[in-house]
Amino acid sequence: MDALVDGNNTExxxxxxxxxxxxxxxxxxLFMIILCIYLVTIFGNLSTIILIRLSSQLHYPMYFFLSHLxxxxxxxxxxxxxxxxxxxxxxxxxxxxxxxxxxxxxxxFFGTMECFLxxxxxxxxxxxxxxxxxxxxxxxxxxxVQLLVVAYVGGFVxxxxxxxxxxxxxxxxxxxxxxxxxxxxxxxxxxxSDITVSTIVPSFTAGSIIVVTVFVIAVSYICILITILKxxxxxxxxxxxxxxxxxxxAVTLYYGTITFIYVMPKSCYTTDQNKVISVFxxxxxxxxxxxxxxxxxxxxxGALKRQLARKMFS
Numbered sequence: 001m002d003a004l005v006d007g008n009n010t011e012x013x014x015x016x017x018x019x020x021x022x023x024x025x026x027x028x029x030l031f032m033i034i035l036c037i038y039l040v041t042i043f044g045n046l047s048t049i050i051l052i053r054l055s056s057q058l059h060y061p062m063y064f065f066l067s068h069l070x071x072x073x074x075x076x077x078x079x080x081x082x083x084x085x086x087x088x089x090x091x092x093x094x095x096x097x098x099x100x101x102x103x104x105x106x107x108x109f110f111g112t113m114e115c116f117l118x119x120x121x122x123x124x125x126x127x128x129x130x131x132x133x134x135x136x137x138x139x140x141x142x143x144x145v146q147l148l149v150v151a152y153v154g155g156f157v158x159x160x161x162x163x164x165x166x167x168x169x170x171x172x173x174x175x176x177x178x179x180x181x182x183x184x185x186x187x188x189x190x191x192x193s194d195i196t197v198s199t200i201v202p203s204f205t206a207g208s209i210i211v212v213t214v215f216v217i218a219v220s221y222i223c224i225l226i227t228i229l230k231x232x233x234x235x236x237x238x239x240x241x242x243x244x245x246x247x248x249x250a251v252t253l254y255y256g257t258i259t260f261i262y263v264m265p266k267s268c269y270t271t272d273q274n275k276v277i278s279v280f281x282x283x284x285x286x287x288x289x290x291x292x293x294x295x296x297x298x299x300x301x302g303a304l305k306r307q308l309a310r311k312m313f314s
Contacts, residue, residue: 014096015190016176019087020275031088034279037287038081044290045070048300055306061139062128065121066293068148069250072113073286079106080181080282087180100182101166107181107282109159112209114254116151119213121247123147126220129240130227154209161205165198179275181282210258217251246293253288257281 021027052058052067083103087093095103127138162184170193177186184202188195221244228240260277294300 014094014175015100015171015182015187017083017087017093017095017180017182018176018178019084019093019180020279027088031085034081034088034283035085037283038077038085041077041081041283041287042074044287044294045074048290048293051300057306058300061124061144062121064144065117065124065148068151069114069117069121070290072110072117073289076107076110076114076282077286079103079110084180084283095182097171100177100187101163104166104182104184104187105159105163107183108162108206109155111258112155112158112206113151115209115213116147116154118247118251118254119216120147120151122217122220122251125244125247126223128243129224158202158205158209162202165202168198169193169195179278181278183278210255214255217255221248249292250289253285254281257285 019027020030048070049067052063080103083093083095124139127135131138166184166187169187169191171187171190172192174190177183177190179186188199191198224240224244228237231237231240257277257280261274261281
């Protein structure tokens with residue numbers, strides 16, 4: 001049931017997700033590719049969490065945040081990927097009003113969590129390189145838990161602002177969402193009610209979170225760069241750079257894509273380009289993060305080798 005008729009008005013109770021393409025052959029190809037990516041995402045992120053929990057050598061703040069980051073990646077990917085896979089196999093993929101709000105809320109929550117966790121990891125690298133003598137005090141278990149609580153609270157606040165604004169919208173016209181998931185911008189376009197407040201509030205909360213987290217990351221890495229340039233030892237510089245390389249790669253990929261989607265003017269790209277970038281942001285990056293941290297991190301690779309050796313000899 002997609003709509004209810006009330007007098008002369010038709011109230012939409014469900015939406016049709018148009019997906020990525022109408023081409024049947026391309027749908028099958030994309031289904032296989034994205035299914036493989038999703039399976040690698042789940043396996044890679046779960047493996048990273050288990051490895052960090054089992055390896056005492058990885059019980060440090062950086063890997064504490066990393067375990068929650070990869071959990072967030074799984075949540076972000078799982079919010080949209082299963083429904084996207086269904087969309088490839090059916091002629092018309094419908095989703096209820098409630099289901100649409102829940103999907104959008106999940107994307108916003110996990111996406112916001114990712115921003116805060118990347119900022120916390122940047123702060124951790126700042127303390128480790130710029131204040132090594134105070135590191136154990138400044139990054140104690142209590143501080144790490146507090147930073148994690150801030151990330152969860154920030155996620156819930158941003159999620160709440162988006163969810164309330166979605167429920168304040170009235171839909172009485174077309175119900176075809178030109179996307180593969182219930183993104184906020186396509187939903188606003190379908191609304192027949194006043195969207196002034198409904199667009200300002202989410203823009204303010206999301207924009208504030210992006211500005212604050214980017215500021216923390218930028219200041220942290222400026223201080224890190226200054227500290228590294230003051231080092232006289234080439235080996236010390238290389239070691240300091242190597243500890244930041246994985247995180248910098250993850251930050252560049254994540255913030256690069258969300259800047260393209262949410263910050264750049266909409267006239268700079270088409271809806272199809274937006275869909276492609278959204279796939280990269282929500283499906284591909286969650287798969288890449290565990291690979292980035294495992295392939296470019298000697299401690300992760302060492303812990304993995306030790307765990308595999310222990311299993312083989314036992």
